Amino acid sequence: MRLSKLIISLLAFGLAALLCLVVAYFSVRIIEDSSAAEVRKELDLAGLNWAEADSDGLQIFLAGTAPNEAARFDALSAAGRVVDAARVLDQMDVADTVKLASPRFSVEILRNDAGISLIGLVPASTDREALLERVRDVVEPGEKVSDLLEVAHFDTPEGWDNALRFGLRALEDLPRSKVSVGAGVVKITAMTDSEAMRRKMESDLARRAGDEVKLTLDLSAPRPVISPFTLRFLIEDGVARFDACSAGTEEGRDRILAAANAAGMEGKATCRIGLGIPSKTWPQAAEMAIGALAEIGGGNVTFSDADISLLAREGTEQAVFDRVVGELENALPPVFALTAVLPVPPEQGEQGPPEFVATLSPEGAVQMSGRVAGELERQTAESYAKARFGSGSVRMSARVAEGLPDTWSVRVLAGLEALAQLSNGAVTVRPDTVEITGDTGRQEASDTIAQLMAEKLGEGADFDLDITYLKKLDLSLGLPSPEECEAGIVEIIGDRKISFEPGASTFDSSAKDILDDIAELLRKCEDIPLEISGHTDSQGRESMNQQLSQERAQAVLDALRDRRVLTASYRAVGYGEERPVADNGSASGREANRRIEFRLIRPDPSEAAEGEGNEADAAAEQNEETQGDEQN
Incomplete structure (x- = not known):
């Protein structure tokens, strides 16, 4: 009896314990589920949808990939607001950070x-x-x-x-x-x-x-002081151009160039901007004068400070000239003074008009011929030329003639002074005009000469300029001379060699660097006359060697052209085996004979002497004809 009561008591305790365990288990599950649900709810409210929450007992596990560290910390904070932070275990990953873009240095x-x-x-x-x-x-x-x-x-x-x-x-x-x-x-x-x-x-x-x-x-650059302030515009044979142009401002320059374009000028023209403008109305006066010249149909107009000289085209109707000049005089601003001339056609005779001609060669030699007003004037012109060009460079062959205009000597000296502004060229003095042509390395030379002639010859004087600016003559650019370019190529090549694949005109791999170096020099040399010659050894047929040397020389020319070298004045010549520099009987000699050479194209001395002789004969014939005319 006692044993059965004991068993019953034990069973009761066992059932009670089991019931407690069941109740505890389900209570824990409820707590786990509710905790995880609350954490997920808090994460959603915080916008952290990437995070996942799970539970294991009283612990809350956070998983997922956070976009950055800040987002991961926000997820931990959100979970900590629902449950004890000690119960939260972090199993989250953080996405790789995008590499920051390099700043602009x-x-x-x-x-x-x-x-x-x-x-x-x-x-x-x-x-x-x-x-x-x-x-x-x-x-x-x-x-x-x-x-x-x-x-x-x-x-x-x-x-x-x-x-x-x-x-x-x-x-x-x-x-x-x-x-x-x-x-x-x-x-x-x-x-x-x-x-x-x-x-x-x-x-x-x-x-x-x-x-x-x-x-x-x-x-x-600082604006230069222009004195006198000069402008010269011409219309000759339907072609309009500037010999000189000056303006005080960019706006004034644009107005003057627009007037020139309206008068028929084509292409680009330069107009120096500088200090010394005689009046703010300079652009307005220039527009009026250029327009008047266009209405007349030809001639030239020259501004020297506030003095304006207008020389109409020969043959202009007197009525048209009077009307246009009258309108221009009335319209010009008060500060400007106009002198207008309508040339009278000269009487035609058997003898042409007298001339004085001075030429300046690229080598600096000056030749003067034609007529001067007297012995003193001839000595003055010769002395002036020797002072400007050097005593050993001047040759005087002009002769004294009577009946020349009073201003002849002034024109001759002004022409020589203008010639000194050029690298090479010629001056021709006639009774009605002075013509100056030539090349220069100074961009402002045309303006300078125009100012000089306007100042020396006075109002109403006619002169014609044909000045060409050449970069190769501009010392301020520091461009090497043709001789320096030739020597520079030799120095660049040194002990190197422009090599080709055997029996072909294809460069080998070592040729690129030397061609790059030569091209860099030649881009500074402008349009020098240059011969690129190809040479071979004596192996093989002579005709094939000549053709191969020509193809190789042409390949070098084409390679320089591809490297943006101006090659219009170059020529490629193949000499084959006819110009050896070493013995073709040895391997080293044959290697030396297979070569590319660069040399300046110089005039043949015999041709140059023949040309000088022809010029001297022509001058003598002209002198004899002139003397014969005077005797007749």
Whole structure:
């Protein structure tokens, strides 16, 4: 009996324990589920939909991929607001961070009389100390260097080092400038001392930049003082042009050029902007005078400060001339004075008009012929020419003649003075005009000569200019002479050689560098007369060797043309085996004979002597004819 009561008691306790376990299990499940549900609800309310919440007992597990560390922290904080933070286990991942884009590296280098300032952002790889040391070498004593640079730890962009080196090199030549440097890009804004210096710096910087740096230039120069302030416009045989053009402002220049275009001028024309304009109404007066000349139909108009000379086309009707000139006189601003001339056709006789001719050769030799007014005038002209061109360079063959105009000697001396402004050319003095033709390396030479002639010849005088500017003659550009170019090619080649594949006109791999170096020099040499000659050894048939040498010379010419060298004055010639420089009996000799040579094309001495003889004969014949005319 007692045993059964004990069993019943044990069973009761066992059932009670089991019931407690069941109740506890389900209670825990309810707590787990409700905790996980509440956490998920809180995550959704916080906009963290990427996060997942699960439970294991009293612990809450957070899973998912957070877009960044901040989002992961927000998820932990949201779960901690629902359950004890100690119960939250972090099993979340963080997405890989997108690589930050490299910043735009740039440096602004400002230079003035106070010193140099550097402002901008540079890569950490830039040797900052070396950069500052380079800048300190540029400044003058007493000037300071201000370092306002920031550094960023990113990869150095392509072209940065080349652009920075170029910018610092340009800074040395530009004491008043702003140099903006970027990756492969340089922009330079600077003030130069003169127009000639501006042109030279533009040429030097562009050549130095090459293809590695994209260069933008904004160079300016002080406006020159123009005295006298000159403008000369012509309409001859239906062709309108400027011999000289000056303006005080860009707006005035545009008005003058627009009037010239309306008068029939085609193509581009230059008009110098400078100081010394005699009146603010200069553009207005120029427009009126150019329009009047166009209405007359031809002739020329010359401004020298406030004095205007208008020479009408020969054959213009008197009524038209009077009307146009009268309207122009009444319309011109008060400060301007007009002198207008309608030429009278000369009487035609058997003997032509008298002339004085002076020629200047490219070598500097001056030949004077024709007529002068007297022995004293001839000696004066010869002495003046020797003073300007050198005693050993002048040859006087002009003769004394009577009946020349009173202004003849003044015209002769003015013509010689104008000739001195040219590199080569000729001056022809006639009773009614002075003609000046030639080449020059100075862009302002035409303006200078026009000013000179207007001042020396006076109002109403007629003169004609045909001046050509050639870059190769411009000393301010620092271009090498043809002889220097020829010597430079020899120096560049040195002990190297332009080689080809055997029996072909195809370059081998070693030819590229030497062709690049030669092309870089020849781009500075402009249009020099150059022969590219190909040579072979004596192996093989002579005709095949000649053809191969021609093809190789032509291949070099084409390669230079592909490298943007102006080759219009070049010629490619194949000489085959006819000009050996070594013995073809040895391998080394044959190798030396297979070559490409560069040489200037010079006139044949015999042809030059023959040409001089023909010119002398022609001059003698003309002199005899002139004397015969006088005797007749």
